[in-house]
Amino acid sequence: MTPHDPALLDAAREGDADAVRSALAAGADPEARDDHRRTPLLLASLGDHVGAAEALVAAGADPNAQDDREDSPWLVTGVTGSVAMMRALLPARPDLKVRxxxxxxxxxxxxxxxxxxxxxxxxxxxxxxxxxxxxxxxxxxxxxxxxxxxxxxxxxxxxxxxxxxxxxxxxxxxxxxxxxxxxxxxxxxxxxxxxxxxxxxx
Structure with a gap:
């Protein structure tokens, strides 16, 4: 699968919140997927990039979108133990029952x-x-x-x-x-x- 909106995916992976906002402002899809079906918000969560995650949440990114390993931005917080990321995702109303x-x-x-x-x-x-x-x-x-x-x-x-x-x-x-x-x-x-x-x- 060819990644969509690679600039947004890269910015989220690197935790560059300004680049995330710029890509979104230019029309990038907040639900873009990489080769492993990871969304920008999942990449930000994996790296504990809270600022980038907050920008994506503000743009309506889905905290429940799962990749090819069934990980989601919300589920990943339980693995990393990041309270800051957990709180960044709460305004997006994550599904607490996602498995x-x-x-x-x-x-x-x-x-x-x-x-x-x-x-x-x-x-x-x-x-x-x-x-x-x-x-x-x-x-x-x-x-x-x-x-x-x-x-x-x-x-x-x-x-x-x-x-x-x-x-x-x-x-x-x-x-x-x-x-x-x-x-x-x-x-x-x-x-x-x-x-x-x-x-x-x-």
Missing amino acids: NRFGGIALIPASERGHVDYVRALLNETDIDVDHVNRLGWTALLEAVILGDGGRAHQEIVQLLIAAGASPELPDGDGVTALEHAERRGFTEIAGLLSAPRDGRP
């Missing part, structure tokens, strides 16, 4: 990767589904335990998810709960958080 190639939403990779500030902002500033289950049968809470390192960042993410209403009782596809995974991995602090009384329940 990546693993069937996950933005909260899940962020929880796995230990992006504490991002998880906190996402939970506080959106109504994202804390108990969304991906194709692996994992929620954000399960992924934080199964793929996390048990350290301070993942402990804090577990706390944030529980405080936001995540259900520790939801098991994975094999019937194993987050608490059982934490105990198996020797994550004592996380196991304590998962087994602590909540809302008056034992």
